[in-house]
Amino acid sequence: MSSRIVAFAFLLLLKSALSAFAQQRTAIDYYRLINKAELAICDSDIDRSYKLYTEAFKINKNKPFSRDLLNAFHCAMDTRHYPAAERYLARLLARGINEETLANLKKSYTGLDLERINSFITKYPNQTTxxxxxxxxxxxxxxxxxxxxxxxxxxxxxxxxxxxxxxxxxxxxxxxxxxxxxxxxxxxxxxxxxxxxxxxxxxxxxxxxxxxxxxxxxxxxxxxxxxxxxxxxxxxxxxxxxxxxxxxxxxxxxxxxxKFRYKSTVITMPLTVEFGAYGFGKEREVWPKYLHPDVEKRINKDRSSFGLGTLDDQRRKFLFSEAHLSDKYEKYSIKALPVRFREAQTDEERDEMKKGYLKYKPALPR
Structure with missing residues (x-):
């Protein structure tokens, strides 16, 4: 009798472990697809991005993140997949959208597209409270x-x-x-x-x-x-x-x-990318910090264990967002978070900072 109880308990533990492993794999697959969808936006390939978001939401049907739904909504509108756009916006409204964000969401559209969005907003209550x-x-x-x-x-x-x-x-x-x-x-x-x-x-x-x-x-x-x-x-x-x-x-x-502490273990969580900056307006310069290739390789390996993109993926998203602050791509929320900034105050400080930040910048292939 006792051996049966032990065997049953073992099977329960095994089932629980397998379920947790499957859940972890599902999440990693989701993050990878989202990263690819955001990179497709950087390539101005909105049709591919829409397809990648659709694939990601098949994996994560119940709990897609709001930022992903927002980007998927814009992709659906831009590729004229209006039923999908309505579903994504309805989900966002059910979670609540503040008035400023809602106004910014609409300002990118005119004509029939704007009429469609207004009809969606009228149809679904905005649950801000x-x-x-x-x-x-x-x-x-x-x-x-x-x-x-x-x-x-x-x-x-x-x-x-x-x-x-x-x-x-x-x-x-x-x-x-x-x-x-x-x-x-x-x-x-x-x-x-x-x-x-x-x-x-x-x-x-x-x-x-x-x-x-x-x-x-x-x-x-x-x-x-x-x-x-x-x-x-x-x-x-x-x-x-x-x-x-x-x-x-x-x-x-x-x-x-x-440092991220999980139980008794200290895990380095290299999610951040760092940039230096100098100046204002059109004259503003922004440059990424490159790490030693061995360090970048280790960090990218750690990031991949969560399904996250490489440091270069994050740099690319951030620089894309900075370059499109006032055009049709401004509506997309793909800026890498979190980002750390250091502002140079003088020409000399800028030159010294850039020298250190760009020291390990990979050479362009010939």
Whole structure:
């Protein structure tokens, strides 16, 4: 009898492990297709991009990320796949779209296309106010987070607001959020939408975790990391945004190299790309930072384990977005996130920075 119980328990564990592995493979395949779809936009191949988004959503039918739905909507409109465009916009409206984003979404279209979009918006309610415990509770925590900062900022002549009281509020908020996640599970975008009801934005709760800086009073300080890591593969967390959620800004306002703690393991999460910049307007220069080839190879291998594109893919997306800030491609949200910036202040600083950043730039093939 006992041997049967042991065998049954083993089969249950095996089934659970296989299910988790299959879920992880599905997520990786989804991220890879999304990366290819965004690169197709960089190639101005909108028809191919539309097909790749369609393929990705077949894999992830239930929880596609809002940024992906937004890009797929524009691809569908531009390739005249109007029923698909209606489905994507309806899903976004069900999650909530703020008025500014909605206006920007429409401004790229005229004539019959604009009439179609207006009819879609009339047909489907825009759920900017979520009616569930999780979303309402997160919004209240965010209001507390912001109000305590505004209070202390208004009572100081230098505008500095960080003090022990603010830090205690941050700890309390994070502890409350953690208990909610334990009770209800990590929410996806269908459940709570995105921050500020912007489809291209971060999770609704990101500011609570970011301001906490891991200083949460829970039994295991890495529990948030573990939850979010698992959330990547259940489509509750977009891997492309993870480091923006877990950022730890230093005193100079710069984000250092990120470490991601999963249980007892410290994993380097090389999701960021770094750029230098100098000047303003049309004269502004922007250049990427290239790492030693061996380092790039290691980082790209780590990124591929999440289905993410290479560092060069991310650089390409960002530079494409910078080059199309006021044309027909402006509507696409493919800018690599998170991106770290260093601004040069003088010609000499620019020259020195470029020398270091471009040191390992690959030579163009002859």
């Amino acid at each position: 979520k009616k569930n415990v999780m979303a309402d509770s997160i919004d209240r925590l965010t209001e507390i987070d912001q109000s305590v900062r505004h209070y202390f900022q208004s009572h100081r002549t230098d505008g500095r607001y960080m003090n022990d009281s603010v830090r205690q509020v941050d700890r309390n908020n994070a502890a409350t959020l953690f208990r909610m996640f334990v009770q209800y599970g990590l929410p996806d975008e269908d459940e709570i939408g995105t921050f500020d009801n912007n489809p291209g934005s971060l999770p609704r709760y990101w500011v609570i975790i970011a301001h906490n800086r891991y200083d949460v009073d829970v039994e295991n300080p890495t529990d948030f990391d573990t939850m979010l890591y698992k959330g990547i593969f259940s489509f509750a967390v977009n891997a492309n945004y993870l480091i923006d959620v877990l950022n730890t800004e230093d005193d100079n306002g710069f984000f250092p190299d990120h």
